Amino acid sequence: MSTRIKSGGRLIDRTRKVSFTFNGSRLSGFSGDTLASALLGSGQTLMGRSFKYHRPRGVVGAGSEEPNALMGLGQGPTFEPNQRATTAELHDGLQAESQNHWPSLSIDVGVVNAALSRFFPAGFYYKTFMAPRAAWKHVFEPVIRKTAGLGKAPTEADADRYEHFYAYADVLVIGAGMAGLQAALEAGRAGARVLLVEQTPHLGGRLLSDEVEIDEETSDAWLSRTIAELQALPNVEIRTRLMGAGVYDHGYVTGYERLTDHMSDHMPGGEGPRHRLWRIRADRIVTATGAMERPLAFAGNDVPGVMLAAALRDYVALYGVTAGDRTVIVTNNDDAYRTAIALKRAGLEVPVILDTRDAAIGPLPRQARDLGIRVELGKGIATVKGGKKVEAVEICSQAGEGSVLETIPCDAVAMSGGWSPVVHLWSHCGGKLVWDTDQSHFRPDPDRPPTGHDGAGFVLTAGAASGALHAADTMPDAVAAGRRAARELGFTPSDTTAPTANAEAEEPLQPVWMMPAGASYKLRSKAFLDFQNDVKVSDVQLAAREGFESVEHAKRYTTLGMATDQGKLSNINGLAVLADSLGTTIPQVGTTTFRPPYTPISMGSIAGAARGPLFKPLRKSPMDDWHDANGAVWEPVADWRRPYTYLREGEAQHEAVHREIRNTRGNVGVLDASTLGKIVVQGPDAAKFLDLIYTNMMSSLKPGRCRYGLMCTENGFLFDDGVVVRLAEDKFLCHTTSGGSDRVHAWMEEWLQTEWWALDVYTANVTEQYAQIAVVGPKARQLLESLGGMDLSREGLSFMGMAEGDLAGIPARVFRISFSGELSYEVAVPACYGRALWDLLMQHGAPLGVMPYGTEALHVMRAEKGFIMIGDETDGTVTPHDLALGWAVSKKKQDFIGKRALERPDLIRPDRKQLVGLATQDPATVLPDGAHAVAGSNEYGGPKTIGHVTSTYYSPTLDRSIAMALIEGGANRMGEVLEFPVDSQTVIRATIVDPVFYDKAGERQDV
Amino acid sequence: MLRLTCPYCGVTGEETEFHPGGEAHLTRSGPGATDEAFRDYLFQRRNPRGVHFERWHHQYGCGKWFHAARCTLTLEVFGTYTAQTAVIPEHIIDAIQSRRPDWRPEA
């Protein structure tokens, strides 16, 4: 059983007890523990259930590579699933729960999956989807939903705060083990601005567990001296709990900093942020990310108590915790002997070291033998006995098929299949790998790094991350990386002799991808390659047999290396089995793509401060406060909010809309039109330019007059519209849709700068500089005249005219334009006067019965008049001619944007969808928006769609429903009755009519 | 995320400060163009593995459009230059050839 041993544990403080809960039970550990070490110390070896088969699982590693011990941490607004127990720092009050168990961790019905595992082979999901629909609905889905999934999603909003943080460094060093510290020191001494980041809370990496002699000092002495020197350098910054998450183009790096997760007194949403996403630009990046130990693939390698060899000695050295009292070591290399020696020295039993090699003659095996440990050569594990914990191992010959030679009782197994450099960050942005035959791993190819803006490589690797696994090689590699990074940036690094690191020499490893080499199917189907996704040797072999030869296909078919593993523990072993099945080599198979982030980062850190009102800043008109205080029902319009209607006590929304329409048509209404886009186009060539931008002729517009204009894309499709006012010979004001002002302004600038730069024209987007109010209805003139200051009579300001002057002392431009068909003025004043003018209109209009109206009344009134709305009647495939707006497309102009396209055969087809009006046969029935008209049958025998409804309302003016639609050949179908099937029972019938439903002659607006 | 230098305001900024505008040096086909020429202008784009000329807009900066000569394979940026030119400037050609001696501008 796992337990806390009497002594040792350099990271824990035995005087400070910490209490926490695991699945509701109260447990305790020490300050400095990780959740994993505290659980092991409490005898809790079983930490979770596997994803697919719900097999009992314990912790395998001691760091970020951990695939099994994933926990839900916190609760309610602080709950977060899928957290690694190995990297979660223990603190008072920590609440942890295991995942994938149902109903409980020790009794799990899902384990039945394991008994049925032959029915859950590789590609199970794909094959299941092919099963009859009923089987999926009634059998597979309910079971899978109940049992699958990595953790639960939080049910409450995250109470914490997060932020983004921008940083710059000449040299960014990722990882603060021996290599990272030394590389940072070299670059720092040379004068480079260095940022050294370490994902754990501690500097030193493997030196904390594995003592090394450096320049005749202990590694601890070297560590304190080196850290002190780094801290003294003003150009070096060291940050712990900050993981290098991703490397991107041109030296862009994301870092993930966890600021409060280890604190017991952190109040969510309180003083500081919980996580920070660092957005770093670095000219050179040194990845000193170390190496990861590989598991071995033998039957039962997933039984709780089977762990990576180095992790086992980490738990002893760092936390004073052991996975068991009797640990069997199984290895293909010398390094794992360090675990045997460490355990033995800690007073624990090591019954046997199983070494697959034929000889073990290096200093480490010698030390182990000297300590009296039995070493068996050429041997491996046939199978691990035990369910929820290791009970014994059955030994076999590695070269054979798994005949059991001896059964050895034990409660833990330390396995080591060799080490692979952590190449993720090197690979994220295109760094290439090379297969190292001697060490049986992929390592970065220094000749093919990711390249930056100048074409030079910007990522270097240092130490074990380069493949320099042995301390004696790690140190010079790190020195070289730090100096090279500095030199490439123009600094002068030191050329003094590099420090010398000494550790016991190691003999070469023996590549072992399956144990034993000739394992039967029975053994192979219990030998796990990917613990997290429950992928076994037999699954990868099956995938290869079924033709998934590409590594990327095999990965997706089997789910090998997916989810949070991302090519960590499962990577090389899986590739090796695939290569073997395909009869090829590992370098031939290659690796899957390494994608950022290195380990999962919180969604909160990605969002940063962009939550709630800061997610998308809201644009408000100068009259926003008034609307808010007077019953506005808000509607989002592009980045703005606009009143949809102004609700009165006891009114339903549609009643309010109808009241506003009746009052506007019968009396006077005011609309806040400030959101309309306003672009000033000025210069000697302004008219010429607008002739190119608009389909209409704008150069013929007289100063002081207004004209409705259309804009097309080069494809000939309508993309914005609005009234253009000629303010002066060389100055135009172009109104755009509310959502279109930025787009149209950018469009004008793009054409001016990149195509017609010879034109002498300037543009300015003045949308927010003006407040604009539409005063609409038969009493509109009376209301404005009561303000005084301008002649707004029929003669003084005719329809489609513009006047400038002072209205009630406020500088104003008045446009006599109408989007409702009524007598209508739009008054533009400097934004700061907007509220004052609005208040004056309300005050002076009170005796006239003035009412504000919202966007819905605006929409209904324009539809009654058959006016189109960009985004309703247009969808990016509609031409002006489709909307019967051919009158606004100049035939005289030689050129305008879209002119050539409008000549294309497809755009002049007579049977294109064209704008029509619709009158439902039952006047009370309002067609649903977007309803399809059908006639005849299509090529598949179903009903053929001949068009769709684009705008549809109940008109209080006409007391009936009205609609507009785009219908194939609609212009020539006047009077036809169309069918709109809106659900399986209902067909709505509507007659094609003129889209101008109200005041066709336009008499009401021209008075 | 690329780093680009705006040739107008001189700012070297993050890619998120700029907006990409597709292939540079297209010739506009207007009224009178054949269907084929117009189709090519609207839709046909080069997608080379190597040297490429792109339009960029300094959207959250000075608001100017410019061109960048860039290698799509290595992400090397050979230079940026004004969008108000129909031809690739000599100094950009030199910069590319100093890094890619075999490269020649298309006729």
Ligand SMILES: [Zn+2]
């Ligand atoms: Zn700029």
